[in-house]
Amino acid sequence: MNILVIGCDQVGASLVRDLERIGHDISIIEKDSEQLKRLDAFDDYTFSGNALVGDPTDPDVLRQGGIENCDAVAAVSEDDSLNLMAAQIAKSLFQREKVICRVSDPHLQVLYHKAYELDTICPTVLTEQAVFRSLAK
Template sequence: MNILVIGCDQVGAALVRDLERIGHDISLIEKDSEQLKRLDSFDDYSFGGTALVGDPTDPDVLKQGGVENCDAVAAVSEDDSVNLMAAQIAKSIFQREKVICRVSDPHLQVLYHKAYGLETICPTILTEQAVFRALSK
């Protein structure tokens, strides 16, 4: 599968590594070129995809990043508003069906899903649930 990942913080870099290791073709867009250094921090891994430094909320940058030819988009930067904008553009303008949007604020997760039809992942909720399960054992 050809996947466009937006954001290269710890989550994005690990996602890129894991997706590449199982055979997916990855394109990456990151606003901050310094963040791309995270891809070099893994042992026994060398990024084989395409990385682009630019604003992922700019449709032209998304085009350069390969949004028109990707099978899925994962907007996983640390910035909820960047993720929402990039995900909306990928879904509405470029008609990508599989768009995942990372949302740190649990209240916004519901809004993004209901109002914009985006598949959302909320690390805040996932962490709370994992801690609750661990404490409940």
């Protein structure tokens, strides 16, 4: 599968590595060139995809990043607003069906899912659920 990842912070870099290891073709768009250095931090991994520095809410940058040929988009930066905007553009302007949006605020997760019909992942909710399960044993 050809996947466009938006954001290369700790989550994005790990996601890219894991997806490439199982055979997916990955492109990354990151606003901050310094963040792309995270891809070099893994001892046993070398990124082989396309990395682009630019604004992932700019349709031209998304085109340069390969959005028109991707099967899925994962907007996983640390910035909820950036993720929402990039995910909305991917879904509405570029008609990508599989778009996943990372959202830190649980209340926004519900809104993004219902109002914008985006698949959302909320690290805050996932962490709370994991801690709850561990304490409830």
